[in-house]
Amino acid sequence: MEWKNDSGNYGRAVITVKNTGNKNIRYVKVNIFMYDSNNNIIDSYWTNSSSLIxxxxxxxLEKMIPYKDNYENATMNAEIADMRFD
Structure with a gap:
């Protein structure tokens, strides 16, 4: 997962999903969590795709995220929330 600053008040969370299994993935949903310096969740977002993997x-996957003042020292983590196969 990577954070890219865009101009204006938005940034992009870039998440790479790799299919390490032996079946086609037809749908994936990813939750994105923002953490403060004390490791508390301060915000969450999600993104999804029905592209074949x-x-x-x-x-x-990319998710546009509005920049907030409390994100200055924040960290991010992503986890798969849902996945569907052929």
Missing amino acids: KPGAKLE
């Missing part, structure tokens, strides 16, 4: 392939 074949075994061994990767898919890059």
Whole structure:
């Protein structure tokens, strides 16, 4: 997962999902959590895709996130919330 600053009041969370299984992934939903310096969750977002991810392939998801003052020292983490296969 990577954070990219865009101009204006938004940034982008870039998440790479890799299919390490042996079935096609037809749908994936990812939760994104923002943490403060004490490791408390201060915000959350989600993104999804119904693009086909074949075994061994990767898919890059991007989520535009509005910049907030309390994000200056924040960290991010992403986790898969839902995944559907062929």
